[in-house]
Amino acid sequence: MLCKWLRGGKKDWEDGLRVRLWVGAALLVAGLAGILCWMFFRERMPDYMAGYYLGGAEGLAAVGLGVLLKGIWLLRHPEGRRKVRIRETDERERDINRSALQLAGTATIVGAGVLSFVVLPFSHLAAKVLAGVVAFHTVFFLLIRVWMARTR
Numbered sequence: 001m002l003c004k005w006l007r008g009g010k011k012d013w014e015d016g017l018r019v020r021l022w023v024g025a026a027l028l029v030a031g032l033a034g035i036l037c038w039m040f041f042r043e044r045m046p047d048y049m050a051g052y053y054l055g056g057a058e059g060l061a062a063v064g065l066g067v068l069l070k071g072i073w074l075l076r077h078p079e080g081r082r083k084v085r086i087r088e089t090d091e092r093e094r095d096i097n098r099s100a101l102q103l104a105g106t107a108t109i110v111g112a113g114v115l116s117f118v119v120l121p122f123s124h125l126a127a128k129v130l131a132g133v134v135a136f137h138t139v140f141f142l143l144i145r146v147w148m149a150r151t152r
Contacts, residue, residue, distance in 0.1 A: 013085045017071055024067030031061025109137050 034057025042050040074081045087093055116130035 013089065014081075017074055017081070020067055021071040021075075024064045024069075024071055027060050027064030028068060029064070031057050031059070031064055033057075034060060105137075109134055 034053065038050060038054045038057060042054075045053075074084060112130045113134045116127045116134070119130065120127040
C-alpha cells in the first residue's frame with residue numbers, strides 16, 4: 001500500500017518494484033547515517049543510549065539492504081518475479097495479511113492500555129508513555145479514517 005501511494009496511483013507491479021528499490025536505498029542510507037552519527041557521538045551519551053541508537057541504525061541498514069537485494073534479485077529473475085507478483089496481488093493473501101495486521105494492531109493497543117495500568121505503581125513515566133502510544137494510535141486512526149472516507 002505504501003509503495004502504491006509512493007508511485008502515485010495504480011501503475012503496474014514492476015513500477016512498484018522499482019519504487020521498492022528506492023525505498024530500500026533510502027533505508028540503507030538512513031541506517032548508515034545513523035551508524036556514522038553513533039561513531040561520532042557515542043562518547044557523549046550513556047552506554048544504553050548509544051547501544052539503542054546503534055541497534056536502530058543497524059536495523060534500518062539491514063532492512064534497507066534486504067529490500068534492495070530482494071528487489072535487484074526480482075528484477076533479474078523473471079520466474080521469481082512472476083511468483084512474487086502472483087503472491088502479492090492474490091486477493092486471498094492480501095485479505096489474510098490485512099486481517100493479521102488488524103488483529104496484531106488491536107492486540108498491541110489493548111496490551112499497551114492494560115500494561116499502562118500494571119506499570120503505574122512502578123513507573124509513572126512508563127504508564128504515561130504507554131497511554132501516549134494508545135492515544136497516538138487512536139488519533140492517528142481517526143485522522144486516517146476521515147481521510148480515507150473522503151478520498152474513496
